[in-house]
Amino acid sequence: MPQYHDYNYSNFTGVSEQRRGLLKTYTWMFFGLLITAATSYLMYATNLYFAIIRGPMPLILMLVQFGIAFGFTGAMRSASSLTMKVLFVVFAITMGISLTSLGIVYQLGTIFVAFLVSAVYFACLMVIGFTTKKDLSSFGTICLGGLCALIITQVILMLFGFNMNTRLISIVGLLLFTGITAWDVQRTNQLMANTSGMTQEKFAIFMALELYLDFINIFLYVLRLLGMSSNRD
Template sequence: MRQVYLWLMAGLLVAFGIAFILGAPIRDLLNVALSGEATAAQLAQLERAITSSPLLNPVLSIVALIAYFILAFALQPIIMRANVTVGAAFYFLFTALFGYMLGGILLAYQIADITAALIATAGMFGVMSFLGYTTKIDLSRFGSILIMALIGLIIASIVNIFLRSPAITWIISYAGVLIFAGFTAYDTQWIKNNAAEIAATGDQTSAQRIALIGAFHLFLDFVNLFLFLLRIFGSSRE
């Protein structure tokens, strides 16, 4: 599991690093503009920053979104079939694409909300991963339930794009937190069990591949948990 968490931490550093680095120039100027104390020169600088920012480039955003979803489905097969170096490269490409998209999302939230959501995510993720690793309960039976709940969440989110119901948004946000907290425990146990089976064979290449796949699964759990918590913290401030 140590390798899994190291890959996970590296992926999160790439994602959040890119998000904050790309968003920092605009965020600083936005804070000044929203304070009502911006000069004409600062407002002009903000306009130029928005126009030139890769985060707000519609073509880049569409390309990144398409590439992200393609990799989301293709990454695990790539890791299983390619050598570990290639698998790791695609893993970091995936986390970088997410970081690019996250940068645009974070511009809509205050730093206090982002910090609170990140701390809450780290705490909840740590607890659920620990429970998944130590529990004697077989969590595999809950896999189909979590998948069905996730499908329901996606359908509800699509429907709410048209309804724009604050109540449904609230329900979706809290349901998302519960679902991905469950996935965190489920995936941790799955990784533990598979890693133990492979360790018994002494196959180091397969062990490295499972570590990468495990990091990929936990990365998705962490960032989705973060996004739902961010919506909750952001809406509570509003």
């Protein structure tokens, strides 16, 4: 008699859904970074940045970015996936305009090296987030609390005119985003494994923004550290 194996097709379908969700998340994340880089390059190469970054424009850009970042949670409940994609693209464009100033402050070679270092660093954190068996929720929450404390400390020091140790702040910020990024990668994996269809697509855009912000912050802290070393030399 022929032997028939009882394959668990539901598990196979679940894995396929998870992979599709992860692919959407990281595709949108890299797409956002590409939009930001292209926008910054266009602003810098055409000198358009100096024409538009006047008056209240920096404040408007900051308000738009904060509004989208904080409004994404509410958008998860009520907005469509298309609306979330549009908001994500708008956020990436405004961030690209804001980051154009880096081309004025730092040498292009330093920016390029910082991007490569950040990409390798981020890839290592992705491996950790995917492979670790330890639940990083508590660790990620602690890092978020530490990040809030770091931001508040920086604001207080600026208000009272105290000198800030830029190197120390950059190292602490980089360490905090190390934990936050690994946690976000793990969260993304778990969310994509437990959602499907339209819900999964919306979570994919949501987590793409989270990971996008993680990468941008890692890049900025790495750039500050490399920039300080370059200036010192």
